[in-house]
Amino acid sequence: xxxxxxxxxxxxxxxxxxxxxxxxxxxxxxxxxxxxxxxxxxxxxxxxxxxxxxxxxxxxxxxxxxxxxxxxxxxxxxxxxxxxxxxxxxxxxxxxxxxxxxxxxxxxxxxxxxxxxxxxxxxxxxxxxxxxxxxxxxxxxxxxxxxxxxxxxxxxxxxxxxxxxxxxxxxxxxxxxxxxxxxxxxxxxxxxxxxxxxxxxxxxxxxxxxxxxxxxxxxxxxxxxxxxxxxxxxxxxxxxxxxxxxxxxxxxxxxxxxxx
Amino acid sequence: xxxxxxxxxxxxxxxxxxxxxxxxxxxxxxxxxxxxxxxxxxxxxxxxxxxxxxxxxxxxxxxxxxxxxxxxxxxxxxxxxxxxxxxxxxxxxxxxxxxxxxxxxxxxxxxxxxxxxxxxxxxxxxxxxxxxxxxxxxxxxxxxxxxxxxxxxxxxxxxxxxxxxxxxxxxxxxxxxxxxxxxxxxxxxxxxxxxxxxxxxxxxxxxxxxxxxxxxxxxxxxxxxxxxxxxxxxxxxxxxxxxxxxxxxxxxxxxxxxxxxxxxxxxxxxxxxxxxxxxxxxxxxxxxxxxxxxxxxxxxxxxxxxxxxxxxxxxxxxxxxxxxxxxxxxxxxxxxxxxxxxxxxxxxxxxxxxxxxxxxxxxxxxxxxxxxxxxxxxxxxxxxxxxxxxxxxxxxxxxxxxxxxxxxxxxxxxxxxxxxxxxxxx
Numbered sequence: 001x002x003x004x005x006x007x008x009x010x011x012x013x014x015x016x017x018x019x020x021x022x023x024x025x026x027x028x029x030x031x032x033x034x035x036x037x038x039x040x041x042x043x044x045x046x047x048x049x050x051x052x053x054x055x056x057x058x059x060x061x062x063x064x065x066x067x068x069x070x071x072x073x074x075x076x077x078x079x080x081x082x083x084x085x086x087x088x089x090x091x092x093x094x095x096x097x098x099x100x101x102x103x104x105x106x107x108x109x110x111x112x113x114x115x116x117x118x119x120x121x122x123x124x125x126x127x128x129x130x131x132x133x134x135x136x137x138x139x140x141x142x143x144x145x146x147x148x149x150x151x152x153x154x155x156x157x158x159x160x161x162x163x164x165x166x167x168x169x170x171x172x173x174x175x176x177x178x179x180x181x182x183x184x185x186x187x188x189x190x191x192x193x194x195x196x197x198x199x200x201x202x203x204x205x206x207x208x209x210x211x212x213x214x215x216x217x218x219x220x221x222x223x224x225x226x227x228x229x230x231x232x233x234x235x236x237x238x239x240x241x242x243x244x245x246x247x248x249x250x251x252x253x254x255x256x257x258x259x260x
Numbered sequence: 261x262x263x264x265x266x267x268x269x270x271x272x273x274x275x276x277x278x279x280x281x282x283x284x285x286x287x288x289x290x291x292x293x294x295x296x297x298x299x300x301x302x303x304x305x306x307x308x309x310x311x312x313x314x315x316x317x318x319x320x321x322x323x324x325x326x327x328x329x330x331x332x333x334x335x336x337x338x339x340x341x342x343x344x345x346x347x348x349x350x351x352x353x354x355x356x357x358x359x360x361x362x363x364x365x366x367x368x369x370x371x372x373x374x375x376x377x378x379x380x381x382x383x384x385x386x387x388x389x390x391x392x393x394x395x396x397x398x399x400x401x402x403x404x405x406x407x408x409x410x411x412x413x414x415x416x417x418x419x420x421x422x423x424x425x426x427x428x429x430x431x432x433x434x435x436x437x438x439x440x441x442x443x444x445x446x447x448x449x450x451x452x453x454x455x456x457x458x459x460x461x462x463x464x465x466x467x468x469x470x471x472x473x474x475x476x477x478x479x480x481x482x483x484x485x486x487x488x489x490x491x492x493x494x495x496x497x498x499x500x501x502x503x504x505x506x507x508x509x510x511x512x513x514x515x516x517x518x519x520x521x522x523x524x525x526x527x528x529x530x531x532x533x534x535x536x537x538x539x540x541x542x543x544x545x546x547x548x549x550x551x552x553x554x555x556x557x558x559x560x561x562x563x564x565x566x567x568x569x570x571x572x573x574x575x576x577x578x579x580x581x582x583x584x585x586x587x588x589x590x591x592x593x594x595x596x597x598x599x600x601x602x603x604x605x606x607x608x609x610x611x612x613x614x615x616x617x618x619x620x621x622x623x624x625x626x627x628x629x630x631x632x633x634x635x636x637x638x639x640x641x642x643x644x645x646x647x648x649x650x651x652x653x654x655x656x657x658x659x660x661x662x663x664x665x666x667x668x669x670x671x672x673x674x675x676x677x678x679x680x681x682x683x684x685x686x
Contacts, residue, residue, distance in 0.1 A: 051643050054635055079645035091640035095658025095665070104654065105644040142658070159644060 003029045003066050003166045011060035012049045019045040021223035029166055029198040034209055036234060037220035038242055043202045044088060047171040051085040052078055080109050082166030086156035086173050092144040099139040102162050128161045132188050149176035157188040169200045174208040186211035206238035221251055266316045266402055268292050278347060278369055281376055287400055291390050294397035301393045303520050305578045305610055306549040311518060312492050313464045316402060316432045322348055324428060330454060333671050339419050340365060345426040346405050355419060364410035365421055368436055371408030379408060382438055387470035387498035395494040399434050399466035406436035411445040420668045425453040427487060430461040437469040441477040448480045448668045455488035463491045471499040473507045480508040482667045491517035503529030510666040513540040513548060514679050521550045527561035537566040539663040541683045542575025553582035556592040565596035566662050571607030578610040587618040600630040601659050656684050
């Protein structure tokens with residue numbers, strides 16, 4: 001069954017400063033969308049606002065998942081409704097093993113009385129970890145504790161694959177990854193491709209899109225999506241940068257103070 | 261503090277009935293006098309002048325009924341276990357290998373009958389002295405339960421040793437553990453202490469442990485105490501670690517008693533190592549004060565202290581972590597980390613790191629924090645679908661894992677998890 005995530009006229013402020021200034025976006029399962037744009041234009045803010053990060057305040061607009069009001073939901077309800085955010089800076093939780101955490105998360109979604117069997121869980125975990133070329137030790141290591149930047153990203157993709165959300169939002173999953181690690185993460189994400197999964201890829205660099213082919217590319221500048229197109233748009237950005245778009249749309253450069 | 265009145269004649273009568281050696285009877289007699297003249301211990305950041313150590317019920321009743329769920333902890337399990345109530349061994353199961361290798365794993369009083377010389381050279385002579393303060397004197401005078409563990413030279417025991425101590429109703433509990441791991445021996449030991457038939461009446465308790473880790477010995481030492489709310493406890497645990505000895509201690513204070521804890525590890529030997537981890541949950545109006553100290557004498561000695569406390573309700577929890585490096589302990593390394601996780605606005609938590617260093621060529625470090633559950637950790641866990649309570653639960657269990665995950669007996673670990681669930685559920 002097709003699912004749809006609809007974002008309308010979304011305005012988001014952080015510490016009283018407006019970062020998103022009216023974002024419109026519609027994503028269906030089965031589609032891969034990429035959002036590109038210069039630093040500090042609000043790409044990561046969009047992903048945090050969709051997931052419900054406590055610091056991001058939605059001041060106007062709406063987000064709906066299959067008609068349900070996402071903004072009315074707590075963070076955990078959003079996750080159980082089918083949203084997943086692969087974070088740029090995943091938290092570390094000491095004393096909680098990666099495996100226990102993932103099993104708890106899967107069971108939280110499945111609900112009481114419908115828990116995944118231990119055997120089935122382990123089989124699935126082994127399979128996904130093998131695909132992501134993660135050693136077995138990552139099962140019993142504490143959640144993200146002492147993980148390198150690359151290990152954390154791979155662990156985010158592992159969770160995405162284990163939890164199988166309707167929509168995966170990848171917030172700069174490529175940052176801090178060398179080319180081999182990037183290929184492995186891309187392999188995991190591509191594995192998710194199908195009618196039941198939609199993806200929103202946020203990145204600075206076209207490089208990632210060489211490995212994960214988007215169906216749609218959106219360019220965000222100064223808190224708005226200013227242009228949308230197909231994969232060829234990303235290629236043009238790679239060659240020519242953002243200046244031609246700014247010129248075409250008459251956008252003045254301004255110094256943006258907020259780092260994403 | 262109200263004068264501690266002890267039923268001296270009754271205690272002496274019981275001691276004589278046990279046919280205790282004369283030196284111990286003498287030690288008791290001296291201690292009876294010392295109770296009145298010695299000062300109380302004076303731990304940092306707490307005043308115990310009004311704490312009630314005065315009530316000493318010394319009933320001669322030896323009958324005990326152990327709740328079924330507690331029995332399940334040791335019945336049908338394959339570790340070596342000893343269950344002690346007062347001077348009685350209530351239950352015992354040991355592998356033949358213990359006896360064959362000369363391991364002594366018994367009650368203190370049984371040990372006195374059969375291994376007197378070995379006990380006399382250690383008991384209340386070196387690590388803890390009876391005349392240190394009012395409560396060590398009280399302990400010596402009223403000593404009514406305890407254990408003696410001796411691992412001979414070069415003996416390696418694979419299966420953990422487990423001792424269960426039982427405190428019943430309003431009966432005073434003065435427990436002494438004498439633990440000796442001789443040269444190059446290796447052992448994993450767990451002691452658990454429970455109150456049963458809890459009453460409203462105040463109960464006084466002293467728990468003293470003397471631990472000797474001789475040259476090259478490796479000891480992992482787990483301690484779980486769960487004494488009732490009515491208990492006021494003084495806990496003094498002293499470990500001596502000799503050359504190349506390793507002492508790995510995990511202590512979970514999961515009771516409801518008011519308690520002061522003095523845990524000291526003396527790294528006498530060159531290249532000796534100690535890892536001392538303590539976790540606790542304070543609830544209700546419970547007051548707990550922990551002084552956890554590692555004293556470095558040996559060159560290249562390494563000491564690590566970890567203290568984690570969860571503060572609920574109106575509880576007060578204090579951790580004084582002390583890393584002390586004596587002169588000439590060249591290349592010693594003293595590290596510590598203390599954290600209080602506060603789950604209630606009315607709870608108080610204090611983490612005081614102290615480094616006392618008399619030598620130049622050393623490493624030392626400390627970290628201390630008192631705070632609420634991290635909002636970004638919560639956001640992360642919840643973003644994977646875990647409801648708020650479940651995310652909190654995971655973080656709390658994770659916070660206490662440095663001790664819980666180290667306990668080598670599965671049934672004890674499972675019990676700890678249930679105890680934590682019970683304590684932090686709101």
